[in-house]
Amino acid sequence: MTEVKTNQLGENKVTAMEKNFSQWKAQCLNKMDLSKKGIVDRHIEHVVSLLNDTDEFFTTSSCSGRIILIDRTPQSDVQKKNCIWLFVSHKKCTSDDLMTGLAKSSRDAVLKFEPFVLHVQCRRLEDAQLMHAVAVNSGFRNSGLTVSKTGKIITAVRGTHSLEVPLSHNGKLLAGFEYISFLTDIANQKMEENLKRIQRFYQNIESALMAQKLQFPDLPSPGDPQHLPNRLSNGKGAERETSVYKRRRKREHQTDCCHGDESSSVQELGDCLDLFT
Amino acid sequence: MTEVKTNQLGENKVTAMEKNFSQWKAQCLNKMDLSKKGIVDRHIEHVVSLLNDTDEFFTTSSCSGRIILIDRTPQSDVQKKNCIWLFVSHKKCTSDDLMTGLAKSSRDAVLKFEPFVLHVQCRRLEDAQLMHAVAVNSGFRNSGLTVSKTGKIITAVRGTHSLEVPLSHNGKLLAGFEYISFLTDIANQKMEENLKRIQRFYQNIESALMAQKLQFPDLPSPGDPQHLPNRLSNGKGAERETSVYKRRRKREHQTDCCHGDESSSVQELGDCLDLFT
Numbered sequence: 001m002t003e004v005k006t007n008q009l010g011e012n013k014v015t016a017m018e019k020n021f022s023q024w025k026a027q028c029l030n031k032m033d034l035s036k037k038g039i040v041d042r043h044i045e046h047v048v049s050l051l052n053d054t055d056e057f058f059t060t061s062s063c064s065g066r067i068i069l070i071d072r073t074p075q076s077d078v079q080k081k082n083c084i085w086l087f088v089s090h091k092k093c094t095s096d097d098l099m100t101g102l103a104k105s106s107r108d109a110v111l112k113f114e115p116f117v118l119h120v121q122c123r124r125l126e127d128a129q130l131m132h133a134v135a136v137n138s139g140f141r142n143s144g145l146t147v148s149k150t151g152k153i154i155t156a157v158r159g160t161h162s163l164e165v166p167l168s169h170n171g172k173l174l175a176g177f178e179y180i181s182f183l184t185d186i187a188n189q190k191m192e193e194n195l196k197r198i199q200r201f202y203q204n205i206e207s208a209l210m211a212q213k214l215q216f217p218d219l220p221s222p223g224d225p226q227h228l229p230n231r232l233s234n235g236k237g238a239e240r241e242t243s244v245y246k247r248r249r250k251r252e253h254q255t256d257c258c259h260g261d262e263s264s265s266v267q268e269l270g271d272c273l274d275l276f277t
Numbered sequence: 278m279t280e281v282k283t284n285q286l287g288e289n290k291v292t293a294m295e296k297n298f299s300q301w302k303a304q305c306l307n308k309m310d311l312s313k314k315g316i317v318d319r320h321i322e323h324v325v326s327l328l329n330d331t332d333e334f335f336t337t338s339s340c341s342g343r344i345i346l347i348d349r350t351p352q353s354d355v356q357k358k359n360c361i362w363l364f365v366s367h368k369k370c371t372s373d374d375l376m377t378g379l380a381k382s383s384r385d386a387v388l389k390f391e392p393f394v395l396h397v398q399c400r401r402l403e404d405a406q407l408m409h410a411v412a413v414n415s416g417f418r419n420s421g422l423t424v425s426k427t428g429k430i431i432t433a434v435r436g437t438h439s440l441e442v443p444l445s446h447n448g449k450l451l452a453g454f455e456y457i458s459f460l461t462d463i464a465n466q467k468m469e470e471n472l473k474r475i476q477r478f479y480q481n482i483e484s485a486l487m488a489q490k491l492q493f494p495d496l497p498s499p500g501d502p503q504h505l506p507n508r509l510s511n512g513k514g515a516e517r518e519t520s521v522y523k524r525r526r527k528r529e530h531q532t533d534c535c536h537g538d539e540s541s542s543v544q545e546l547g548d549c550l551d552l553f554t
Contacts, residue, residue: 125402132424142421142435144420144422144423147402164439164440164441164442165443174455175452175456178451182443182451
């Protein structure tokens with residue numbers, strides 16, 4: 001064993017992580033949903049089910065994307081501290097919905113579109129890499145991994161498709177109906193694009209699982225009750241995906257004006273998407 | 278060696294990664310800066326220098342944060358494709374700056390505040406975990422890791438402190454001077470908060486490197502010409518940070534309305550920040 005590997009996770013930790021994953025998954029899926037809404041959003045039920053039916057993944061939190069109008073103290077650094085929700089919708093809305101919400105504002109109201117977000121706990125680092133590649137390739141370009149001390153490996157699937165428009169100050173509306181109507185259209189377009197990306201994400205996960213199945217035909221399908229924890233632990237993990245991720249999207253990178261080799265970020269993404277090709 | 282480790286990175290790959298890191302770093306730092314601006318933003322020169330003077334890290338791209346006014350085709354999915362920059366500033370701006378920029382709009386102008394973003398290539402996974410913990414603890418809550426097929430481990434440091442306000446449609450301005458003036462104040466406040474977080478990030482990195490130095494007093498300081506590639510490769514990597522990350526911030530989570538155990542996201546972050554305590 002190389003020193004590097006010892007440092008990266010530690011032998012005991014790796015074993016513990018493998019054992020812990022199944023326990024964590026069982027605990028998480030048996031727990032009550034403590035979110036405000038209390039259930040998985042309708043638009044992503046199929047994504048959550050697909051992932052929770054595998055042995056490599058389970059979801060720890062999710063939001064399909066929402067149009068939200070919040071009222072908060074001016075200059076509040078912490079965006080959701082002491083803020084009131086004037087309106088929230090996980091589907092398209094109307095200008096009247098927003099005007100009705102805005103009428104209740106007594107502080108600073110802000111209209112936001114928050115795209116799909118999903119936290120997926122992954123059995124192993126290679127599973128997290130795969131999930132990350134699928135997420136980025138589906139348009140969720142702010143996705144990234146977290147590896148905790150206790151061995152939890154989580155891929156956060158995050159989009160960049162947002163909107164954040166201040167609309168009132170100390171309860172005084174700063175925009176007219178025409179502008180609110182224009183914003184409603186934009187928020188609804190973002191919602192539509194967001195749902196397309198979720199669908200693309202779902203199809204890409206399905207394809208990845210299918211490619212895996214084709215490569216290892218003796219393995220059960222996702223959701224099959226047969227236990228599959230080691231089905232990919234044959235040392236060929238890095239080869240298991242074939243053509244699924246060959247279509248790439250160039251990242252329109254946030255840093256294109258600043259320090260950096262213009263190609264490096266795309267290269268970075270290319271590497272990432274190329275993980276299993 | 279466990280099967281899991283073979284799958285995670287592969288013995289040859291790990292060795293190659295360790296060797297490659299120094300080569301990648303040398304290549305990257307010797308390359309011409311191909312970004313539009315061509316130099317590192319003034320506000321983050323000290324952060325970039327601090328990281329590039331270590332043996333565990335180097336930066337591949339960065340932007341200190343900017344107020345930007347872009348003009349793009351309506352309903353363009355790809356935000357930066359075929360868009361024109363009407364105005365960009367890496368420091369505070371005035372309403373007149375924005376009004377002058379808006380006067381040039383012929384399509385759909387959007388005012389954005391884009392916070393600090395930094396891509397840091399890391400020698401080992403534990404270095405990336407540390408960088409991620411520092412980033413999140415400094416307020417950059419959308420940070421995450423990428424692990425590529427070729428062994429590049431990159432922590433993307435990303436904030437959530439954004440603004441995205443559509444302001445014209447087909448060249449027609451949709452808002453008055455009073456509203457633009459209000460938005461200018463908000464964008465400038467976000468710029469100020471962003472700079473505070475960069476400073477906090479810088480101090481937290483310094484503290485982390487100092488804690489490491491205190492724990493291994495025979496080791497040279499960051500920036501010391503003495504070569505340090507294996508200074509933490511003694512199997513104690515996971516113990517090297519002591520009290521630096523004990524102060525935690527609860528994440529005001531994007532998914533607090535939706536599916537999820539309310540505590541799980543905070544727990545996830547807690548684990549992350551707790552990495553080296």
